[in-house]
Amino acid sequence: MGKISVYRFxxxxxxxxxxxxxxxxxPRYKLAELNVEVVSNPEEANVLVLTGxxxxxxxxxxxxxxEKINPPKIVIAVGNCALTKEIFDKGYPMVGPPDQIVxxxxxxxxxxxxxxxxxxxxxxxxxxKLEEKEDYWVTPEGFRGKHEFDRDKCIGCGACAQxxxxxxxxxxxxxxxxxxxxxxxxxxxxxxxxxxCPTQAIxxxxxxxxxxxxxGTTYVTNDVNLLECASCGTFFxxxxxxxxxxxxxxxxxxxxxxxxxDEILDAMKLCLKCRREIMNVKKAKKTLxxxxxxARGS
Ligand code: SF4
Ligand code: SF4
Numbered sequence: 001m002g003k004i005s006v007y008r009f010x011x012x013x014x015x016x017x018x019x020x021x022x023x024x025x026x027p028r029y030k031l032a033e034l035n036v037e038v039v040s041n042p043e044e045a046n047v048l049v050l051t052g053x054x055x056x057x058x059x060x061x062x063x064x065x066x067e068k069i070n071p072p073k074i075v076i077a078v079g080n081c082a083l084t085k086e087i088f089d090k091g092y093p094m095v096g097p098p099d100q101i102v103x104x105x106x107x108x109x110x111x112x113x114x115x116x117x118x119x120x121x122x123x124x125x126x127x128x129k130l131e132e133k134e135d136y137w138v139t140p141e142g143f144r145g146k147h148e149f150d151r152d153k154c155i156g157c158g159a160c161a162q163x164x165x166x167x168x169x170x171x172x173x174x175x176x177x178x179x180x181x182x183x184x185x186x187x188x189x190x191x192x193x194x195x196x197c198p199t200q201a202i203x204x205x206x207x208x209x210x211x212x213x214x215x216g217t218t219y220v221t222n223d224v225n226l227l228e229c230a231s232c233g234t235f236f237x238x239x240x241x242x243x244x245x246x247x248x249x250x251x252x253x254x255x256x257x258x259x260x261x262d263e264i265l266d267a268m269k270l271c272l273k274c275r276r277e278i279m280n281v282k283k284a285k286k287t288l289x290x291x292x293x294x295a296r297g298s
Contacts, residue, residue, distance in 0.1 A: 004036040004126065007045035009065050011058025012088055012096065016112040017051035017079030023115040024122075028136065031119060034128050042068035048075045050104070053085035054096030066102040074125065078108045078118055083185040083215050086111065087166055099215070109210040109218050111188045114139075121211040139206040144189040146207040147182050149222040153201035156180060156224035156238030160193035160202055169193060177223045178238050184210065185218030199244065229271035230291055236271035266291040 010018045024031060025038060039045050042065045054062060066075070077098055080086040085097050098104055108121045116137055123130050139145065156178040161169035168186040172179040182193070182202075194202050201222075212218060226235035227242060250257045250264070257264065266288045267275070 002035065004034070004047055004122075005039045005045045005070075006036065006047045006049050007039055007042045007065065007069065008049050008051070009062060011050075011052040011062060011098075012055040012085075012091075012094060013052030013079065013081040015051075017081070017110075020110075020112045020115050021049055021051060021078060021118060024119050026115075028134070029115065029119045030131070031122070034123060034126065036122065036126075043070075046070040046072060046074065048073070048102075050075065050077045050082050050098045051079050052096075052098075053081040053088045053091075053094055054098050054101055055091070055093040056095055057093070059095050059101055062098065062101055073103075074106070075102060075104045076106045076108065076121070076125070077104045077215075078110075079113055080109055080111045080185055080187065083107050083109055083218065084183065086186050087188060089167070089186075097215075104215075105213060107185070107212050107215045107218075109185045109212070110208065113210070114208050117208050117210065120209055124211055139208060143206050143208070144191050144204040146184050146205055146210060147187075147193070147220045148203050148205045149180075149220065150201045150203070151222055153199045154180060154197075154222045154224060155199055155201070155240040155244045156226075157198065157241045157244075159196050159198060163192045163196045165190070165192070173226060173235070176226055176228075176235050178226050179221055179223045181219055181221045183219055185215055227269070229274055230266075230269040231274040231287070232271060234271050234273075237268075242268055262292050262295075263288060266295065 008018065008021055046069065048066060048069050077083060081088055082098055085094050088094055106121065106125055108118055110117055120130060158171040160180065161171050166186055166188045168183045170181045172181060189204065191204050194204055225239045227237050227239045228235050250261060269291060
């Protein structure tokens with residue numbers, strides 16, 4: 001590809017990503033040396049950079065702009081609103097994300113992505129080489145990038161999903177497993193999940209070069225085993241969460257309850273539905289006694 005002429009299109013975002021795109025044009029990133037220029041007229045462009053989630057007003061305009069762009073019509077969606085609409089997802093005027101309106105070739109996740117991430121993505125797309133010795137590629141202390149799980153520590157409790165204001169974390173129960181799935185293409189990198197995780201199982205790393213050509217790949221996942229109900233066989237609760245809670249609450253905080261530990265453990269082997277269905281106290285006691293005996297191997 002010869003000269004790269006970029007046209008910027010913003011629709012329905014906070015403008016943060018657009019500011020980062022402009023920041024890429026400062027001389028230190030040397031985009032001009034790579035024959036990249038920004039144009040103000042779509043007819044002069046062969047690359048379209050999209051930011052924002054696209055609302056009703058922006059839809060027709062985006063289609064018109066895309067039609068005017070010259071071949072090879074490379075479209076780059078920059079920032080998480082352009083991937084998933086992020087915090088604007090449920091806004092009534094939203095019709096995007098952009099790839100539901102025009103074809104998108106590449107995605108640069110982030111909220112907003114660092115200019116360095118955008119520059120690197122553009123050069124990667126062009127197949128150009130970058131001088132990476134400079135300081136500005138290094139992330140500052142406290143930078144919040146892509147998530148990482150400590151798989152041994154995650155208990156599958158779902159606290160992270162509850163505090164996530166971007167709806168970026170899904171808790172999915174599939175057969176014997178609970179999957180904790182983070183979509184960093186929908187994340188605002190606030191780190192609430194990291195702060196609220198009771199076991200410090202989740203961490204935002206400094207990784208920010210997140211270019212992809214498939215927005216279905218912006219996930220970090222972890223899974224834990226679910227406990228099987230001793231009565232009906234339904235998988236119903238994360239085993240590591242039960243182990244963690246018992247250790248913390250019963251053994252560490254409330255030693256008196258140790259004398260009822262076996263009974264409590266037996267009761268916890270039943271799902272909520274089965275526990276509710278055992279209305280007769282005698283029957284419940286008998287069931288628990290049988291389960292206790294079974295657990296002790298007698
Ligand atoms: S990452 Fe932390 S908060 Fe999220 S499910 Fe795992 S243990 Fe719970
Ligand atoms: S950092 Fe965590 S809590 Fe914050 S938006 Fe991203 S996934 Fe949600």
